[in-house]
Amino acid sequence: MRARPPPSGWTPPWVKTYRAVDFKFDLVAGLVAVMLLLPQSLAYALLAGLPPHCGLYASVLPLVAYAFFGTSRSLSVGPMAVTSLMTASAIAPLVAAGTGDAVTIALQLALLSGFMLMLCGVLRLGVIANLLSSPVNQGFMVGSAILIILGQVLPLLGLRGQGHTGWALLRSLSTSLSGINPVTALTGVTALALLLLSQHFLGALLCRLGMKPATAGMGVKLVPMLIVVAGIGVTIALSLDLNHGVRVVGPLPQALPALVLPTLSLTSLEQLALPAGALALIGFISSVSVAQTLAQREQEQINPNREMLGLGASNVVAALAGGLPVTGGLSRSVVNYTAGARSPLSGVVSASLLVLILIQFSMGPYFARLPVCVLAASIIAPMLNVLEPRSFLRIWRYAQADGLSFLATALGVLIFGVEIGIALGIGLSLLTIIWQASHPHIALLGRVAGSEQFRNVERAAVELNPRILALRIDENLFFGNIGVVEAALATALEDQPDAQHVLLVLSSVNHIDATALERLLALNESLMTRHKLLHLAEVKGPVLDQLQRSRLPQILSGQVFRFTHEAFAALDAH
């Protein structure tokens, strides 16, 4: 059976069931979410190596675009940690090579990856998400988190320096450590300590004070905003920026951006295609997995192709509005969901509020005096949560091959950077599948005494028939493993030289490729010269259909049996 294709049509799914009363909920959720959105958008712009206003610009229109195209009710789209890291690592070499300024390249990246996603969405390539295995994804997140933490320790301590591999960052840290700014470091480390303490203890405390767990969790998520406000307050009160050299965010624009699409020359296309592709892939996979997690809780379904389109459109408008690449983020989406969002309209509310706060209410000059080290702390704190060894150990214990993919991806990201790391991980996880299929489990079958059951001689007490050699191959037959099957059969024939019938039990074989077929035909022939017959049993319907289109039915020396016990009954009689 097949999955039913998701409903099509262009009306956003939430529109159909939206009622006027829902807007009250969206209004509250949007109000809550903007408290998280504001500090995050400033911080992630910083992480991407861009002026903070890019982050704000990237947080307005994308939310509106997603409302039109997306299918999740509570996904919050905007600048996120990993995409910002990838943006930074794509920008750096080009800026160094003098190809353009950072802001322009970021816009081109957002535009290109947005177009790629929209195209893939229209072509219904949402299945691309299946390319990334969970261990590779987790390894990528761990490697990225370490890169992000290493990179943000510099501004946290008031140092300058950069790098896009673990080694470069460590070197940058060690060479600049003497230039530490004590006031900045104190502010930053205090902010970080408060964030970590609130993450670990505030939730339990609020619960004990009688709050519901969900509300308490949301409260914890709002701590970064409180710390940002406190940071601004302390800076202004003590003139940390003016008298103590604490670096601050600096002036924010007092107007909405002009909407201009960046131009893409052929050269920039060529240089940005790979990083934009990686951004599109990672952005989409993060976004769709968040959307899926939230949809499952409500027993709703999301449509990956529509999500692709929605995220693509969000990136295109991010480029249009002077932002940076965006994706759906887990923490903001969860806050949005917990605060009761009924539709993407809550995002539109957040976007409108952001504009109001900064421009209409002229809060910009206050945010201009927000210390950068506080933003760095707010980036580092959630990243430390990613670094928990338990999920790695769980994977390693279950399947070492998957554990290796995890490790290789994490190390690849750290040593070679995000793009090569992810490519390494995907390649390795694909090779693992091929490798496993190339080492099939092969069972010599015997009869469970007095029954019609045939089982592996190594796992059950069974009777062998010296005239019939029955092997069950527990894998699809293809070019990579047919040689292993041949060798196992040769060994079995040496051990059982009187066997006149070779029976291959194909109950686990779902495909036989052309190479395996050809070699089976050759095996049939070589067995015939030794006066042995080749039989098949328990061939699945689709495999049998396909074999009918080959020469096998004409030249097979033996027969095709439906069941193993039928084969033994018929062959033993001869």
Add this chain to the structure above:
Amino acid sequence: MRARPPPSGWTPPWVKTYRAVDFKFDLVAGLVAVMLLLPQSLAYALLAGLPPHCGLYASVLPLVAYAFFGTSRSLSVGPMAVTSLMTASAIAPLVAAGTGDAVTIALQLALLSGFMLMLCGVLRLGVIANLLSSPVNQGFMVGSAILIILGQVLPLLGLRGQGHTGWALLRSLSTSLSGINPVTALTGVTALALLLLSQHFLGALLCRLGMKPATAGMGVKLVPMLIVVAGIGVTIALSLDLNHGVRVVGPLPQALPALVLPTLSLTSLEQLALPAGALALIGFISSVSVAQTLAQREQEQINPNREMLGLGASNVVAALAGGLPVTGGLSRSVVNYTAGARSPLSGVVSASLLVLILIQFSMGPYFARLPVCVLAASIIAPMLNVLEPRSFLRIWRYAQADGLSFLATALGVLIFGVEIGIALGIGLSLLTIIWQASHPHIALLGRVAGSEQFRNVERAAVELNPRILALRIDENLFFGNIGVVEAALATALEDQPDAQHVLLVLSSVNHIDATALERLLALNESLMTRHKLLHLAEVKGPVLDQLQRSRLPQILSGQVFRFTHEAFAALDAH
């Protein structure tokens, strides 16, 4: 069960059973084989773009080296068509770039690919042969044959020009066609016509005259030598080379080569690593498949690791003796086998004879006047046999994905050259395996009325139980297909909303990777929130062992049943 590892130890396997009387047979076979070896070694050197004596040098010591290391009794190692084509294509850009002369580069290639093979042999990497599927191998052969034919039409007609892609060769042909040498063209086309006629009709004729089919087949194989002798005779008689501008082979060396290993600088290592790797891979796969074919006829086994070592050593000594890369060739090996060779000593006989003929008996000056167009004809004739569309159609009819791999490899070789073509084919055939595994066959199971059998509702008349939804997944569960399984289950649940039990029948599942496990756990949880239980049935031993190492046994809402009918009996009672 596993295959028994092949016997180890360093004595060549044929030595142990060799009797003095066997040598008579090897002597005769060696005598016959040299008749084929002589024209082929000259022709394939030409094809590689090297002076003809390189081909002779490459035909002596490698045969001796193979006798020591190889495991096949009748494999004949020497310059072959495809490896010569690959040598030519690797040499051309380097000579054009002024990196060195063609002969030196050919020797470096042989040395490097020989070392690679010996290293892989010692590391027991003989399984590398499994990388190449039969359709990719056949597509490669077809593409290469077309390239070889296009390339040899030029010398056949007395034209000069070269190219390493189909397009370049066609252009070369069309621009130089006006410079055709009529006498050369007449000689070449006559030789080709005689070869083709003998290939198609001589065997049947000889059989009708009372020869045994095997002997007749061998007779046909010796026609190229007769035509070479005839070509030399006509050239000398009519002074075709002196008076009519027919290009001839030219002076051959009157002494054995000095044994000097070529030096490998780091730069040449870097430039040659890729082509040498491709040569090693293709050479090994051709060689081992010929050895396997011949061994099967005698019910002997060859050891792929020892074959790798043998071919590697042959290439190293080919480099030592001033030759070019070598491999085991089908046509010469079959002649050797049919002529009764009992051991690789027949090759040593051939090698000694070759030295005697050219140096001791001073036949060199005669061979110097052999027209190049006759050699070209002897290269083209067997290549035309490769171009038979039947094998492609057979593959296409059986499995379109395999047909596409065949086509892509052939076109890749023609358009981009041999190395990119083979890489394309291997990549595509690996992706095909992943693609198929990503589109699993999923069956909704129902009970065959009154029995304990459960079958696909789409293939059999079965009864469904509205409270139990049973899906059989006919593929290993991994990151690439778990999403498809989830979607199919969601659809099935929509169709059967009263189902309280979801039963996954894993009789065809041999692996469950970490991603699939994680998603199964999430599925278990999301079904629980909907008051549905998740059960498993027919889980294989190794899969069950692995699942025991995960959290699944603790948190699975339902049970693990041994058989589907047991599951239905137990669940229906609730």
